[in-house]
Amino acid sequence: MKKTKYIFVTGGVLSSLGKGIAAASIGNILESYGFSITIIKFDPYLNVDPGTMSPLQHGEVFVTDDGAETDLDLGHYERFTQARMSQKNNWTAGRIYHQILRKERRGDYLGKTVQVIPHVTDEINAAIMAMDGQYDIIISEIGGTVGDIESLPFLESIRQIGLLLEKENVIYIHLTLVPYIKTAGELKTKPTQHSVKELRGIGIQPDILLCRSEIPISLELKKKIALFTNVREKDVVSAFDVKSIYEIPLIFKKEGLGNSLLKKLNLKQKKDDSKKWQAWVTRANNLKKEVVIGIVGKYVKLYDSYKSLFEALFHGGVENNVSVKLDLIESEDLLGKPLDERFRKINGILVPGGFGLRGIKGMMMAIEYARKNKIPFFGICLGMQIATIEYVRNVAGIKNAHSTEFNSQTPNKIFLKLKELVDIKEMGHNMRLGEFSCQIKKDTLSYKIYNKVKIFERHRHRYEFNPRFESVIEKNGMTISGKNLERDLVEMVELNDHPWYIGCQFHPEFKSNPMKPHPLFVRFISAAKSNQTK
Ligand code: GLN
Numbered sequence: 001m002k003k004t005k006y007i008f009v010t011g012g013v014l015s016s017l018g019k020g021i022a023a024a025s026i027g028n029i030l031e032s033y034g035f036s037i038t039i040i041k042f043d044p045y046l047n048v049d050p051g052t053m054s055p056l057q058h059g060e061v062f063v064t065d066d067g068a069e070t071d072l073d074l075g076h077y078e079r080f081t082q083a084r085m086s087q088k089n090n091w092t093a094g095r096i097y098h099q100i101l102r103k104e105r106r107g108d109y110l111g112k113t114v115q116v117i118p119h120v121t122d123e124i125n126a127a128i129m130a131m132d133g134q135y136d137i138i139i140s141e142i143g144g145t146v147g148d149i150e151s152l153p154f155l156e157s158i159r160q161i162g163l164l165l166e167k168e169n170v171i172y173i174h175l176t177l178v179p180y181i182k183t184a185g186e187l188k189t190k191p192t193q194h195s196v197k198e199l200r201g202i203g204i205q206p207d208i209l210l211c212r213s214e215i216p217i218s219l220e221l222k223k224k225i226a227l228f229t230n231v232r233e234k235d236v237v238s239a240f241d242v243k244s245i246y247e248i249p250l251i252f253k254k255e256g257l258g259n260s261l262l263k264k265l266n267l268k269q270k271k272d273d274s275k276k277w278q279a280w281v282t283r284a285n286n287l288k289k290e291v292v293i294g295i296v297g298k299y300v301k302l303y304d305s306y307k308s309l310f311e312a313l314f315h316g317g318v319e320n321n322v323s324v325k326l327d328l329i330e331s332e333d334l335l336g337k338p339l340d341e342r343f344r345k346i347n348g349i350l351v352p353g354g355f356g357l358r359g360i361k362g363m364m365m366a367i368e369y370a371r372k373n374k375i376p377f378f379g380i381c382l383g384m385q386i387a388t389i390e391y392v393r394n395v396a397g398i399k400n401a402h403s404t405e406f407n408s409q410t411p412n413k414i415f416l417k418l419k420e421l422v423d424i425k426e427m428g429h430n431m432r433l434g435e436f437s438c439q440i441k442k443d444t445l446s447y448k449i450y451n452k453v454k455i456f457e458r459h460r461h462r463y464e465f466n467p468r469f470e471s472v473i474e475k476n477g478m479t480i481s482g483k484n485l486e487r488d489l490v491e492m493v494e495l496n497d498h499p500w501y502i503g504c505q506f507h508p509e510f511k512s513n514p515m516k517p518h519p520l521f522v523r524f525i526s527a528a529k530s531n532q533t534k
Contacts, residue, residue, distance in 0.1 A: 001133040002036070005169045007266050009141045013177040014197025017212045021072030021245050022175050023141040024080035028249040028277070031081050031236030031260045038089065039077040040128065040133070041070070043143040044150040046094040059304030063460045063510055064089070064474070067434025073141065075308045079513050080249065091127045093150060098121060116153050124157035125164075134446040137265070146174075146198050159203045168266040173446055174199060174206035175239070178213040178221070189225050194227040208235045208260055210252075216240045233472030235260050246514055247281050250274060279320065280514050292527045294346040296366040298359035300328035309352050309380070312512035316521030320529055331362030339369045348376040351383030353507060358407045364390045376500035376527035378520070381461050384503030387494055388465065388473060389414050396476045403463050415463040432459045433509040438482040438491040438506070443496050445502060446481035449523045455491075456484075457491075457506035465490035465505070490518045501525035 007026060011019040016187070027037045043050075050058050051069035062075040062085075070090035078085055100123055104114050111158065128140050144151035162170045163455040166225065176192040196206060209231050211217055217225075217238035237255045237305055242248060252258070253274065262269060288487060299305035310326060317324035334342065343349070349370040351363050363386045370377035371390070379387040385403055392401040400407075403415030417430075438455050440447045447453070467469055470480060470490065482492030482504070495501040510520035 002136055003169075004132045004135055005137045005171075005267070006128070006161060006165065007137060007171050007261075007265075008161075009139060009173045009175065010146055010155065010158075010199065011142070011144070011175045011205075012146045012179060012199065013191045015145055017175055017177055018239075018245070018248075019141055019143075020071075020076045021080075022239065023073070023139050024076040025249040025252050026173070026257070026261070027077060027081040027139055027254055028405065029081060029253055030137055030139075032199075032249075032253075032274045032277070033258065033262070033267075033272060035189075035267070036081045036134075037081060037137045037139060038131060038135050038140045039074075039081070039141065040088070040131075041073050041077075041090045042124070042127075042154050043071055043090070043092040043142050044148065044154060045092055045143075046097070046150075047092055048094040048098050049092060050089070055175075055299045055305035056302050059302065060307045060309075061460065062308060063433060063458045063507065065435040065456075065458065069433065071143070072304060072307045075127050075311070075510065076245075078510075079311060080246075083101075088130055091124070091152070096120060096123050096127065096518075104140060111224060117156060121157045121160060124154055124392065125161060128157065128161060132345050136267075137204045146195055146202075152202070155199075155202050155204060160221045162204070164320045168264070171210045171261070171264045172204055173209045173210060175212065178211045180214045180215060187215070187217060187221055189221065189228065192225055193228040195239045196231070198228045200446065206231055207264055208237065208257065210239045210257075211237045212236045214241050243285050244281065246277070246284060250278060250281060258445075270465055276515060283321075284318045284514075287321060288316065289320050289322045289529075290325050291317070291320075291347045291525060291532055292325045292327055292345055293525075294327045294329050294343060294349045294366070295331045295352060296331045296334070296349060296363055297352045298331055298356075298363075300330050300474060306352055308507075308509040308512070309350075310520045312509040312518055313350075313525065315514050315517035316523075316525040318514070319517045319522045322525065322529055324525060325484045329362075329366070329511060331359035331366065334362035336367050339365065343369060343375070346375070347532045348378065350378045350524070351380070351386060353381035353383065353523045355382070355405075360386060360406055364393075368394060371498065373500065374499050376524060376531055377498075377502070378500075378524045380509070381459075381501035381505060381507055382480070384493065384505050385415050385465075387501075387503040388469075388478070389478070391473055391478050392469060395478075396472050398472070401469075405463050412469075413466050414469055416466050417462055419462075431462050434458060434466070436484050436491075436506070437486070439485050440492070441479070441483075444452045444479055444481035444531040445496075445500070446492050449502075451519075457504070459506045461505065499531065500524065 009023045061073045062070045064085045066086045068087040074085040222236040236422045313324045367390045401412040402410045481494045491505045493503045508518045508520045
């Protein structure tokens with residue numbers, strides 16, 4: 001058993017300052033010193049998990065190996081560290097309350113009044129400490145902004161843990177904003193002062209401040225912030241804007257955060273190994289050429305909806321020494337437009353995952369265009385489903401072919417609900433979620449890419465390819481290149497008479513990492529690059 005130490009990351013002033021990336025960067029630094037870490041995200045909203053929330057509301061739903069539908073920050077944690085996320089790494093207020101209410105109904109509280117303190121806070125404390133002893137350090141990120149009503153029980157919990165454990169085993173890190181006011185030509189510290197005051201008001205004195213700003217914060221200003229927040233000057237870290245998020249752990253280290261962490265937690269570094277990471281960042285910051293990838297999707301209005309996808313494309317680009325320019329195309333907008341014109345500057349087309357009927361027609365048009373014009377095409381989950389439907393319709397000539405998600409009445413059901421016969425009404429719990437194995441067929445493009453016969457990828461979908469149509473697509477020239485053997489499910493398809501055309505039922509983007517870019521993205525970008533030089 002390890003003696004686990006705890007780091008709590010809170011946020012102030014406003015949301016979207018990059019608390020998730022800050023927590024992930026702290027994890028990255030500690031791993032570079034040789035410590036084992038994990039990161040837990042606490043979200044103050046009442047949904048039990050983000051699985052039923054629209055990506056346009058909440059951003060991408062990140063999926064773990066064990067099938068948890070989680071906040072997108074868990075994607076950053078996996079991309080920045082070696083920690084693998086699971087159900088234990090994401091808690092919402094809804095999930096905490098759900099547990100409490102179940103216990104209450106069971107009579108577990110033995111007639112007591114069930115209250116926020118201590119019952120809700122106890123439950124939160126248990127979630128924070130659930131992995132105690134398994135890691136050197138557990139980092140917990142508290143979602144929301146200090147001052148919100150709904151995050152109060154979480155802040156109260158972390159305050160209690162500070163009392164429970166020795167001082168050298170708990171530290172509080174607060175991420176705040178130091179805005180640059182153009183008209184005054186100055187960085188302003190007042191919002192940070194107020195935010196820390198708020199935090200101290202609920203009994204938490206931050207040990208370290210991460211101050212987000214457009215430009216580096218001067219020593220003089222750090223002194224001022226230190227004075228007003230009761231934080232030591234060298235623990236005021238300037239978290240200024242950088243070219244790529246992957247640079248942040250390096251900047252934090254340069255700013256002295258690594259040393260502050262070690263000192264406060266009374267730890268001695270076992271090594272200091274950021275060389276590989278540094279080399280990757282240098283490469284990523286110096287890409288000369290560019291490829292353009294058209295993303296034909298339905299949530300393109302919100303960049304966060306496809307967070308892992310865009311990161312995976314970026315990783316694939318760096319591996320190919322090109323920067324990936326994203327052309328985000330709202331699929332609905334393609335209807336009635338001349339596609340030649342729209343796709344003229346595009347080197348590869350990607351249709352990502354999604355749910356519901358809106359936008360399907362536009363995706364189908366884009367896929368048909370990519371197929372006929374030999375443009376590298378990558379279909380992920382919904383993208384793969386629409387690609388096979390397009391093929392059955394336009395090549396095999398079965399015009400009304402569809403997925404029952406979009407037309408439940410069609411006699412030619414290419415995709416069916418996993419449990420089509422079971423009448424499932426609840427929105428959650430009826431999907432194929434998490435990691436499944438896939439057997440790759442030899443002598444296929446998929447095999448060339450993975451160079452393996454058995455792969456494991458993460459899933460999040462309700463509909464599956466109908467086995468009745470396997471021979472139909474294969475007879476017409478589409479290869480089924482990957483299958484889940486346990487359940488006999490189609491996982492990957494490809495076309496031979498095309499430079500690069502792959503559809504996969506899973507989400508490879510969840511497994512891409514700067515140190516280990518996903519082969520499908522690496523090869524897709526490489527194909528797009530070749531398409532450019534032709
Ligand atoms: N809507 C499709 C399904 O449920 C695809 C899901 C996805 O793209 N993640 O199967």
